Amino acid sequence: QVRLVESGGGVVQxxxxxxxxxxxxxxxxxxxxxxxxxxAPGKGLEWxxxxxxxxxxxxxxxxxxxxxxISRDNSxxxxxxxxxxxxxxxxxxxxxxxxxxDKRIDYxxxxxxVTVSS
Amino acid sequence: VMTQTPLxxxxxxxxxxxxxxxxxxxLVHSDGSTYLSWLQQRPGQPPRLLIYKISNRFSGVPxxxxxxxxxxxxxxxxxRVEAEDVGVYYCMQATQFPVTFGQGTKxxxx
Numbered sequence: 038q039v040r041l042v043e044s045g046g047g048v049v050q051x052x053x054x055x056x057x058x059x060x061x062x063x064x065x066x067x068x069x070x071x072x073x074x075x076x077a078p079g080k081g082l083e084w085x086x087x088x089x090x091x092x093x094x095x096x097x098x099x100x101x102x103x104x105x106x107i108s109r110d111n112s113x114x115x116x117x118x119x120x121x122x123x124x125x126x127x128x129x130x131x132x133x134x135x136x137x138x139d140k141r142i143d144y145x146x147x148x149x150x151v152t153v154s155s
Numbered sequence: 156v157m158t159q160t161p162l163x164x165x166x167x168x169x170x171x172x173x174x175x176x177x178x179x180x181x182l183v184h185s186d187g188s189t190y191l192s193w194l195q196q197r198p199g200q201p202p203r204l205l206i207y208k209i210s211n212r213f214s215g216v217p218x219x220x221x222x223x224x225x226x227x228x229x230x231x232x233x234x235r236v237e238a239e240d241v242g243v244y245y246c247m248q249a250t251q252f253p254v255t256f257g258q259g260t261k262x263x264x265x
Binding site: 072074081082083084087096097098099132134137139140141142143144145146147148 | 188194196202208211213243245247250253254255256258
């Protein structure tokens with residue numbers, strides 16, 4: 038079955054960097070685009086970024102553009118999110134999601150919590 | 156912008172529930188399809204896909220969930236609410252980037 042497992046979250050000071058990972062299994066990772074979506078404590082869902090199945094295209098939310106970089110390693114079935122210049126407002130649970138047919142995000146990981154605080 | 160109403164919906168078990176989602180612009184893609192999904196998030200859980208392309212139930216989703224609508228106005232209906240349906244429901248558009256979500260509608264039992 039499809040499984041997505043995020044890791045790399047933690048507490049980080051403002052201005053510092055963090056890299057999240059999403060390990061995928063149970064499907065052909067190299068055939069699917071992937072998303073990052075975040076959820077601040079007690080808030081709704083906010084889309085962060087998407088990457089094409091082969092890494093050829095990437096799109097970002099305006100709130101993270103220029104600070105975050107999405108990437109993937111299809112040989113390791115792993116998705117990444119490099120987060121630089123972190124701000125307090127980046128505090129959230131970060132979910133990775135598989136981009137399925139018909140532009141749906143059909144499977145989601147359990148999420149990893151990032152807390153930006155001094 | 157995706158706007159959901161109501162933001163909270165107290166429902167009696169076995170009764171129907173309906174959630175509306177309105178987009179500030181048409182969600183019809185240049186390929187003719189409308190990429191509007193509905194997601195459920197139970198307490199402490201990640202989101203779960205219920206409905207995609209307005210009205211298609213995802214694998215394993217009970218048939219008491221249905222979606223309808225067109226253009227800018229969409230609706231999720233639960234025909235008979237069960238206890239396991241408690242949670243927050245989001246509409247999501249993927250017709251264009253950025254992907255955007257509604258604010259969420261909390262469904263709770265009266």
